[in-house]
Every structure is written in structure tokens, then in C-alpha cells.
Amino acid sequence: ESDGGSSGGSVSQDGDALVFPPTEYQQDGKTQSYRSRWKKNGAESYDVVTEFRKGDTWAPGWSVHMEKVAEK
Numbered sequence: 001e002s003d004g005g006s007s008g009g010s011v012s013q014d015g016d017a018l019v020f021p022p023t024e025y026q027q028d029g030k031t032q033s034y035r036s037r038w039k040k041n042g043a044e045s046y047d048v049v050t051e052f053r054k055g056d057t058w059a060p061g062w063s064v065h066m067e068k069v070a071e072k
Contacts (some may be wrong), residue, residue: 016040022053036060042070 007023018038026031033053038046045067051058 019044038066041065 006021007025009021009023010057012019012021014037016039020036020038022033022035025034032052035058036048036050038048046067047063047065049063050061052061053059
């Protein structure tokens with residue numbers, strides 16, 4: 001992310017998707033839980049969905065399409 005944060009942990013595979021387990025981000029005394037799923041979309045790309053914990057449920061955060069491009 002743009003502030004230089006990072007997460008650590010394991011990743012599992014569910015069919016053609018990479019599943020990143022819930023983790024926590026802390027800043028200014030606040031904690032936010034989030035998780036991501038990267039689903040393969042073709043030979044060179046993934047569709048990524050990140051969700052945030054809202055109480056006892058997960059709510060959509062954002063989605064992004066990541067695609068490998070040729071070097072110039």
C-alpha cells in the first residue's frame with residue numbers, strides 16, 4: 001500500500017484462486033481486519049477482491065484486475 005505497510009502469513013489455494021487469510025492492520029490505535037482472494041482470470045491475470053470485517057460479517061472493500069504486461 002502507499003504508506004509502505006505489509007502483511008505476513010500463509011496463503012492457500014482453492015481451485016484456481018489464491019486465498020489470503022484474515023489479517024489485521026493497526027494504525028492510530030485502531031485495528032482493521034481484512035482478507036483477499038486472487039482468482040485466476042486467463043493465463044496472465046488475476047481478479048482480486050479485498051473484504052473488511054464489519055462486526056460479525058465481511059463487507060466488500062475493493063476489487064482490482066491485475067495483469068502481467070510485456071517489458072518494454
